[in-house]
Amino acid sequence: MTAFILSRTWQAALVLLVMSFVIYSLIGLMPGDPLDIMIASNPGATPEVVARLRAIYGLDQPILYRYAHWLLAAMQGDLGFSRTHSQPVLVVLIPALWTTCKLMLLSFVVSVALSMVLGIWAALKPGGVVDGVVSLFAFAGISVPVFWLALMMILLFAVKLHLLPASGLSDVGNESFGDYARHLVMPVVTLALSSIGGFTRFVRASMIETLRMDHIRTARAKGNAEGRVVLIHGLRNAMIPVVTVIALSFGSLFSGALVTETMFAQPGMGKMIFDSILSNDFNLALSGLLFATIVTLFSNLLADLAYGWLDPRIKL
Amino acid sequence: MNIRIAAASLALIAGGLLGVPQAALAKDDLVIGVAQFPPSLNPNIDPTVIKSYTLDFAIRPMTAFDKDWKLTCLLCTTLPTIENGGAKFEDLPDGKKGIAVTFTLRPDLKWNDGTPVTTKDLVFTWKLGADPKSGFSNNNPWDRAKKIDVVDDHTATLHLDHVDVAYNQWDQLLPAHIEAKAAEGAAAGDYLKATVYNRAPTTPGLYNGPFMVTGYESGSRVVLEQNPYWAGPKPGFKRIIIKTIENTAALSANLLSGDIDMAPGDAPALTIDQVIALRSQQPDKFAYLFKPSLTYEHIDLKIENPILSDVRVRRALIAAIDRETLVKRLFEGMQPVAATWVNPLNAFYAPDVTVAKFDPAHAKALLAEVGWKPGSDGICRNGAGEKLSLEFATTAGNKLRELQEQVLQSQWKTACIETVIKNEPARTLFGETTKKRTYTGLVMYAWSSAVTESPRKTLHSTQIPNAANNYGGANYIGLADPQMDAWIATAESELDPAKARVIWADMQKSYADQARVIPLFFRAEPYVLPKWLKGLTPTGHGDYSPLWAENWRSE
Numbered sequence: 001m002t003a004f005i006l007s008r009t010w011q012a013a014l015v016l017l018v019m020s021f022v023i024y025s026l027i028g029l030m031p032g033d034p035l036d037i038m039i040a041s042n043p044g045a046t047p048e049v050v051a052r053l054r055a056i057y058g059l060d061q062p063i064l065y066r067y068a069h070w071l072l073a074a075m076q077g078d079l080g081f082s083r084t085h086s087q088p089v090l091v092v093l094i095p096a097l098w099t100t101c102k103l104m105l106l107s108f109v110v111s112v113a114l115s116m117v118l119g120i121w122a123a124l125k126p127g128g129v130v131d132g133v134v135s136l137f138a139f140a141g142i143s144v145p146v147f148w149l150a151l152m153m154i155l156l157f158a159v160k161l162h163l164l165p166a167s168g169l170s171d172v173g174n175e176s177f178g179d180y181a182r183h184l185v186m187p188v189v190t191l192a193l194s195s196i197g198g199f200t201r202f203v204r205a206s207m208i209e210t211l212r213m214d215h216i217r218t219a220r221a222k223g224n225a226e227g228r229v230v231l232i233h234g235l236r237n238a239m240i241p242v243v244t245v246i247a248l249s250f251g252s253l254f255s256g257a258l259v260t261e262t263m264f265a266q267p268g269m270g271k272m273i274f275d276s277i278l279s280n281d282f283n284l285a286l287s288g289l290l291f292a293t294i295v296t297l298f299s300n301l302l303a304d305l306a307y308g309w310l311d312p313r314i315k316l
Numbered sequence: 317m318n319i320r321i322a323a324a325s326l327a328l329i330a331g332g333l334l335g336v337p338q339a340a341l342a343k344d345d346l347v348i349g350v351a352q353f354p355p356s357l358n359p360n361i362d363p364t365v366i367k368s369y370t371l372d373f374a375i376r377p378m379t380a381f382d383k384d385w386k387l388t389c390l391l392c393t394t395l396p397t398i399e400n401g402g403a404k405f406e407d408l409p410d411g412k413k414g415i416a417v418t419f420t421l422r423p424d425l426k427w428n429d430g431t432p433v434t435t436k437d438l439v440f441t442w443k444l445g446a447d448p449k450s451g452f453s454n455n456n457p458w459d460r461a462k463k464i465d466v467v468d469d470h471t472a473t474l475h476l477d478h479v480d481v482a483y484n485q486w487d488q489l490l491p492a493h494i495e496a497k498a499a500e501g502a503a504a505g506d507y508l509k510a511t512v513y514n515r516a517p518t519t520p521g522l523y524n525g526p527f528m529v530t531g532y533e534s535g536s537r538v539v540l541e542q543n544p545y546w547a548g549p550k551p552g553f554k555r556i557i558i559k560t561i562e563n564t565a566a567l568s569a570n571l572l573s574g575d576i577d578m579a580p581g582d583a584p585a586l587t588i589d590q591v592i593a594l595r596s597q598q599p600d601k602f603a604y605l606f607k608p609s610l611t612y613e614h615i616d617l618k619i620e621n622p623i624l625s626d627v628r629v630r631r632a633l634i635a636a637i638d639r640e641t642l643v644k645r646l647f648e649g650m651q652p653v654a655a656t657w658v659n660p661l662n663a664f665y666a667p668d669v670t671v672a673k674f675d676p677a678h679a680k681a682l683l684a685e686v687g688w689k690p691g692s693d694g695i696c697r698n699g700a701g702e703k704l705s706l707e708f709a710t711t712a713g714n715k716l717r718e719l720q721e722q723v724l725q726s727q728w729k730t731a732c733i734e735t736v737i738k739n740e741p742a743r744t745l746f747g748e749t750t751k752k753r754t755y756t757g758l759v760m761y762a763w764s765s766a767v768t769e770s771p772r773k774t775l776h777s778t779q780i781p782n783a784a785n786n787y788g789g790a791n792y793i794g795l796a797d798p799q800m801d802a803w804i805a806t807a808e809s810e811l812d813p814a815k816a817r818v819i820w821a822d823m824q825k826s827y828a829d830q831a832r833v834i835p836l837f838f839r840a841e842p843y844v845l846p847k848w849l850k851g852l853t854p855t856g857h858g859d860y861s862p863l864w865a866e867n868w869r870s871e
Binding site: 033052083 | 345358362449451453511514515533534535559560561566569570573574575743744747748779785788789
């Protein structure tokens with residue numbers, strides 16, 4: 001087990017190194033630099049000022065030089081300075097990460113818990129009424145655009161019913177737990193609804209397949225209660241493919257909530273990464289994307305470990 | 317029993333989360349919704365609109381243009397001018413003329429930690445601003461002054477080594493007692509990283525306006541509260557909250573839900589079409605204002621294109637489009653059609669340079685003169701059978717621009733001119749296409765200028781972007797006209813308003829005659845304001861309404 005974890009850690013380090021170079025190069029390939037739009041919209045910026053700023057931000061250096069400079073500093077724990085936030089990258093990254101953690105973990109828990117219940121329920125009688133209703137709900141969740149869902153939630157719960165705040169992290173001067181929680185309800189529900197559909201379909205399909213297996217028939221023949229058959233004998237085996245999908249989704253959660261974060265004005269990682277790429281904020285974009293990569297690699301490692309726990313025959 | 321306790325607990329939690337409506341903010345607070353977050357709070361770094369808008373509540377420039385576009389003193393007692401003797405010409409050792417401007421700071425001015433604002437701050441800001449390593453990029457550069465003579469704590473004379481029409485326009489001062497330490501770094505770029513405005517923007521002592529920054533959540537909101545050391549009129553609001561909601565549909569929903577009180581027109585918020593739509597849906601819920609601004613929407617023409625090298629074709633392009641109707645249909649007439657880059661509200665506007673009339677027959681006649689005749693498909697062809705076809709670029713994804721583009725394309729088609737739309741994302745358009753002048757036909761975009769700013773950056777031959785100037789200029793049309801260069805140089809140093817008006821009129825006439833650019837309109841700033849908000853007066857220029865935020869109040 002230790003050897004497996006060590007080997008995966010080395011692999012992860014290599015992936016991160018390659019990823020950092022690829023990301024840096026790709027961002028560098030984008031046309032223009034961060035000062036171009038400023039010049040176009042504000043002719044007051046003279047060529048002298050622009051040249052001076054380019055030198056100060058290091059934009060006049062070749063991209064390989066800039067990457068090497070960044071890498072050396074990053075290896076010493078300095079992720080650099082965010083040009084678009086005028087602050088060290090870590091100072092920008094940590095609050096965004098905290099916002100994303102709250103949003104993502106809550107929506108992840110809600111969506112996984114609900115999809116397990118719905119998927120198992122639907123799988124008990126494939127083609128039945130419950131299966132039909134759950135499938136309809138799942139397909140609706142998959143096909144409804146997050147943007148539209150978020151806007152409808154705001155219009156219903158904030159504009160019409162005045163039950164929940166439409167945006168932000170908290171009200172000024174009312175930073176209580178309840179206030180933070182109220183501000184999280186709509187983004188969490190929106191994110192959860194958008195991922196429940198996919199998870200439910202995976203759980204349902206995996207459970208249907210497992211419940212048709214011989215060992216389930218044997219468990220029933222031995223007189224086990226149906227609940228035990230489904231939850232102990234069936235679910236554990238059905239979880240292996242589901243864990244893979246959920247682990248992969250978990251990683252993407254840290255970089256993929258752009259729309260929800262934008263709609264509900266939650267300044268998290270998705271928005272931060274998107275904005276930093278668009279504005280050529282190399283240090284911030286790179287750090288954000290690498291963090292998302294680390295979370296993906298880590299969640300895959302957890303998934304691998306979970307396989308061993310779910311099925312002791314799987315050797316790591 | 318347990319079930320009952322659980323049910324009661326759930327009900328309490330649900331009540332706490334859902335059942336209690338959001339506490340309505342008292343009128344002591346004003347919540348402003350904007351679509352961007354300021355990248356920095358240092359007044360001299362990163363000249364973005366949203367940063368200036370936010371800071372205008374908290375830190376005042378030395379001078380600013382007011383709602384009537386008249387230059388006024390904000391930190392000084394009297395605006396120094398040649399007429400009142402506050403500014404004087406001086407002879408320089410090299411035989412040239414310079415100008416000495418004497419400012420007296422208001423004696424009651426204090427930073428928000430109680431420290432008086434003095435000439436020490438002025439000298440500190442000047443020294444820092446004149447140092448290229450500081451990375452200053454403010455609109456009125458400090459390095460224009462070559463020397464400062466301090467008379468006392470409140471009076472100092474700035475010596476300029478040339479005569480400059482903007483001699484009495486100066487930006488914000490920095491608090492020497494706080495920022496001096498941050499400015500100590502010797503390496504280029506150190507100040508950008510060390511400035512307290514970015515590291516700890518709520519530090520007392522950074523602000524001298526009626527409000528001070530007391531809360532800063534990156535990407536989310538800036539909270540401003542009354543500055544206890546502000547000696548001017550007491551502000552009508554205890555707290556201003558500037559909340560960032562980048563998606564404008566969500567911003568609009570936040571207005572309706574009451575989560576935000578207003579969407580300003582002078583900061584990035586709702587677009588004009590969204591405000592027009594909101595006004596038709598909710599005519600009584602809000603007050604709506606549309607203020608024409610200095611943002612000039614136009615189409616640059618590539619003169620090197622053989623089709624466009626003939627001025628008659630360029631004039632035909634202008635005569636073939638009905639800009640009045642375009643503005644009426646798309647923007648309910650809120651954005652005035654432009655004759656040149658000079659806004660009619662500008663003191664140097666030449667009223668005799670009028671908007672070219674929509675005259676499709678004249679357009680066709682001009683084209684016929686050059687040899688372009690309508691072909692069987694309705695598109696003009698020349699003697700060699702070549703089509704009158706031009707590429708037309710703008711920023712992809714900008715809904716309004718794309719709409720304008722379609723209207724113009726259809727109008728030109730009627731006049732037998734084919735335009736092929738080739739849009740690009742903003743960073744490609746401005747990062748490559750305009751910067752390197754690789755567009756082949758027409759390119760539509762906008763820029764803003766200051767109230768009395770000369771057109772040097774956009775029309776002077778030295779500002780044609782090229783490798784030599786590191787693609788830094790904004791003369792994307794490639795105008796290299798010695799006469800225009802001479803006018804610009806004279807306009808920048810002519811202090812006699814009557815003479816300056818003549819030069820500006822010549823520049824506008826030449827600009828219209830040469831037809832190197834198709835002027836479209838001046839964008840209007842669309843405001844959505846609560847009906848109870850009084851005292852907010854839009855300016856339409858780069859000195860934004862919050863510079864007078866102490867007059868805002870709820871009634």
